[in-house]
Amino acid sequence: MSINHLSEVEFGVELPTFQPDTSLANVKKFAIAAGWNSPRFTDHEAARKEGLPGALIPGIMSQGFLSAMIHNWAPGAEIRLVDTIFRAPCVVDERYHINGVVTDIDEESGEVEIDLTVTNDAQETRVFGTAKVMIAN
């Protein structure tokens, strides 16, 4: 269900989860658009030579996934903050889940706080954080 008004937002509600496109082709497209076209993100072999488990999904792309999830849930939401901590690397071509859940609602200001996580199939948290978004009433 799409959220259009603050009154529709409930504490504890989970935002629709999605699995982002983490293919090398898509990450390359992102890296070029972002100006982050480094082999660390676009070349598994080069990343492994740096001691990494493979090419990494840039942290800013994870932020983009999380932001997209919020807009998919509440198309008119104005994002005021996305604050993420990168706990463990997310590797290109692996499957992740983009999750959010409402943890605070300020009825007066219209600000909604959302817990954000990027998890893998083992339900391990790779990225966590919070978002603050404004939703009109």
Add this chain to the structure above:
Amino acid sequence: MILDLHAHSIKSDDGRAKVQNYCQWIRAKEIAIDGFVLTEHRQFDNESDYSPLAAKHGLTILKGAEVETQYGHVLVFGVNDALQAAFDFTNINLRLEQVIEACHANGAVAVPCHPGRKRVGMAAHLEEFGIPKGVTIVEVYNGGSRGEEDQVAQHMADEQGYLGIGGSDAHIVSHIGRCATEFSGDIRSELELVEALQGRDFKALKIKQED
């Protein structure tokens, strides 16, 4: 009584959860815990009084700390003025033996946490430093564990005869109560928590969250 013995609030540099939202979450989601302990990184929160919040939500909210030693991170329960004077909580190079001795001397309990984790867990340092003296309890279930970390912790606990506790290591609201510790009696204060841990009558739990 079930307490989540390891949680962080916005008082920790990487904590993003407000304590009132933890309470709200526990009640709204009917998380099967009766309270939690705030174990902020490298500090003891002397200022905050959570008793009104605890009363409002019918929860036990206690305070401890998570300090850092050569064996990794260590939870400290029963923090008091004397303990804070005994060592510098902000020091990231504490000696585990010093922390344990200071806890013994000042009515507190030290518990190495996420001991199966690389770098910041105790198991990773046994080969280099040997078995530390004075450890009796370790955190065997940590809500932030990845891969085999909890199994490594449990294996070490079994080998060394340590008791195990559980804690969520929550840094965001929705992670509270993922792991916890069940005690046979009620616990309403840090002192009672220390007595319960010293009484050795508890067990670590993993708590399934509602989908």
Add this chain to the structure above:
Amino acid sequence: MPNVHEPIDVESLRDQFLNSVFDEYELVLDAQKLADYAKSCGETAQKYIDTSNPDFQAPPTFGSSLQPKVRYPKGFPTFKGLGMDAGKAVSPSKPMRAGEPITVKTHMHDIYTKTGRSGRMVFFVNRMEFSNANGDTLGAADTSIVIREKPQS
């Protein structure tokens, strides 16, 4: 610029480098790149993916992707070890538009340490602030870079 292999003196670095703007430049955003950025992240809102949309703008987290032209303040030491992104916080306040000149100013906002038996971890937090030609603040982005110091042998 010295390459430092010894333990980092955090207090000294804080005294010398915090809160002074060390990098400033202007840029103009390219519409197609903004749309590609948003699409590859799975955005579906038209104002982020359709360059012909009358309200077309950069996706809200775009500010995180901008980087200073100079990574560190003048005189700041470089450190041995792999610098990794430890966290990012982006706080947009007004839309960033394609074709509009945007000024980006960066200062070092914080320096602090955390543990690690394989070496102390030192965090450097750079804050970038964005404004348009009218001087309106468009937002800010904090980037935490962590450097894991190697144990001293």
